[in-house]
Amino acid sequence: MDSCVQELQFSYLHIPVTIKNKFLVHPSSPTTANQSPHHSLYLSNLDDIIGARVFTPSVYFYRSSSSNRESLFLKRLQDALSEVLVPYYPLSGRLREVQNGKLEVFFGEEQGALMVSATSSMALADLGDLTVPNPAWLPLIFRHPGEEAYKILEMPLLIAQVTFFTCGGFSLGIRLCHCICDGFGAMQFLGSWAATAKMGGLVTDPEPVWDRETFKPRNPPMVKYPHHEYQPIEERSNLTNSLWDTKPLQKCYRISKQFQCRVKSIAQGQDSSLVCSTFDAMAAHIWRSWVKALDVKPLDYNLRLTFSVNVRTRLETLKLRKGFYGNVVCLACAMSSVDSLINDSLSKTTRLVQEARLRVSEDYLQSMVDYVEVNRPKKLEFGGKLTITQWTRFEMYETADFGWGKPVYAGPIDLRPTPQVCVLLPQGGVESGNDQSMVVCLCLPPSAVHNFTRLLSLNDCT
Incomplete structure (x- = not known):
């Protein structure tokens, strides 16, 4: 094999994970959604096209440090998420279908982002090469028992699982609904959440903007390409x-x-x-x-x-x-x-x-x-x-x-x-x-x- 092309190997293993707690995280202060009992948000056809009607799962691994304490880390993540969900309040909503199968975001009292805390009896060193995506890491991403494939309606739009390992390291497994943001939007949200946790106060740079009406279809529609x-x-x-x-x-x-x-x-x-x-x-x-x-x-x-x-x-x-x-x-x-x-x-x-x-x-x-x-x-x-x-x-x-x-x-x-x-x-x-x-x-x-x-x-x- 060309020395510039290296086939990467990952470990075939079973990761025991115990779910300790599940809880909803709400915006820390009132948002636009609280001003009307029937508040909803428009999604563009770029947002609710069939290919975007999925959750994008990802995982982040962090090494241990001398100051690791599970309760403090979890509280820092939870508090920062609660702060960030004020400007990013659509992520605390849910999706529903309206006319012709189109999606919109709606809000209710029991909504919010879902956080899950978990532990594993393994250390990060037991997981093999942490630089190669490994299907064995699936237990680090929370899924509801019996959850059907591609289910997005009535689901939390952000699901975050924090799994603590015996070495003091931990993982953050995130499922983010693609209907709310693309990859660049996800990085913008994640950057705000991380900076808020790091600084101890809300950081939004830039300020999030919804504006999905920008991409409303023309009237009448004009399909000018075959769109194979x-x-x-x-x-x-x-x-x-x-x-x-x-x-x-x-x-x-x-x-x-x-x-x-x-x-x-x-x-x-x-x-x-x-x-x-x-x-x-x-x-x-x-x-x-x-x-x-x-x-x-x-x-x-x-x-x-x-x-x-x-x-x-x-x-x-x-x-x-x-x-x-x-x-x-x-x-x-x-x-x-x-x-x-x-x-x-x-x-x-x-x-x-x-x-x-x-x-x-x-x-x-x-x-x-x-x-x-x-x-x-x-x-x-x-x-x-x-x-x-x-x-x-x-x-x-x-x-x-x-x-x-x-x-x-x-x-x-x-x-x-x-x-x-x-x-x-x-x-x-x-x-x-x-x-x-x-x-x-x-x-x-x-x-x-x-x-x-x-x-x-x-x-x-x-």
């Missing part, structure tokens, strides 16, 4: 079955900055007119390697690569106030037949990814909002699709210092429930320094692991 990213494609390939009918393995690879530049150089060297981003080239390389390793058939089947594009910097007529923390991301979609994807050059696939990324403009975003208004997709489409999610853009480690230093690890846990998703993570943590490596995490059938590792490492022609 949301259209169903007949599943007549072996792709989805090979992932869902087997027990896929979660695999992670550390990719050095040097290797990322090499992939980009290969793509641009094959086509002198191509000037692409590192993401364009790496996404194309991962997509091709994944499809080749899975040996997708038939060759004339159309495949899709989707990925989120942050549209904040592409807005021209629509103006967002600083502090807006809602969803301002749009799915880009590249398409290719299996035959073209595995036989064309890396540069051609890279150009497909680049064109899909550049296609996402304010006009495209408004068209997507109108498309959802007209069609309102009811289910996630998996046919022939790989979705790449970039967490490399988020300052997860910098924003999560609650007063006891940066986390050892910050990020997702288990990708297996959605095995057609690939996550790109920053190489973070307190020991990482200025390492600009990325960690690529995705799911593979056991039979495809060797080939994917070989292809990803460029131990094959491109």
Whole structure:
């Protein structure tokens, strides 16, 4: 394997966790929601599109310190959350469906964010490598017993579990409803919560802004693009079955900055007119390697690569106030037949990814909002699709210092429930320094692991 591509290993283990207490955290002072018994908040079609109707789970690990006391840490987190829930009061509400299946946020007396305290008989050192996302960490994220998959209605919009280990270290497991904020909005909220805990008083920089009406659909709606990213494609390939009918393995690879530049150089060297981003080239390389390793058939089947594009910097007529923390991301979609994807050059696939990324403009975003208004997709489409999610853009480690230093690890846990998703993570943590490596995490059938590792490492022609 290329020395710049390192397959990462994690421990297969069972983490015993005992739930000690569960309690709701309410805003520390009255909010706008208290001024009316029927107060509700509008969600845009970017917020309540089917792909956002999920909880995004993540975990943060913190080493022990000489001043660790469980009750003090829990109180600091709880008090800070109560303070932050005043300006971020929508996170204390719940979701309900209104006309035509649209969602809105509503409020009631028994609402609030859910906090859970727990203990484990293990030490952090027993968990193995804390820099590699491990499905074994699932007990560190609270789920209600018997909770159905994708349940978001009537659920707390923020669920936080604090698990204390015997060494004095602890984890903070968070489930945050994607309908309320995208990744950038989540970092803004988390940064405010952490800074408030660290400083001992409310810190909001910037002040949170709701303003979801900015993205209301046009009247009448004007759908100007085909939006293949949301259209169903007949599943007549072996792709989805090979992932869902087997027990896929979660695999992670550390990719050095040097290797990322090499992939980009290969793509641009094959086509002198191509000037692409590192993401364009790496996404194309991962997509091709994944499809080749899975040996997708038939060759004339159309495949899709989707990925989120942050549209904040592409807005021209629509103006967002600083502090807006809602969803301002749009799915880009590249398409290719299996035959073209595995036989064309890396540069051609890279150009497909680049064109899909550049296609996402304010006009495209408004068209997507109108498309959802007209069609309102009811289910996630998996046919022939790989979705790449970039967490490399988020300052997860910098924003999560609650007063006891940066986390050892910050990020997702288990990708297996959605095995057609690939996550790109920053190489973070307190020991990482200025390492600009990325960690690529995705799911593979056991039979495809060797080939994917070989292809990803460029131990094959491109």
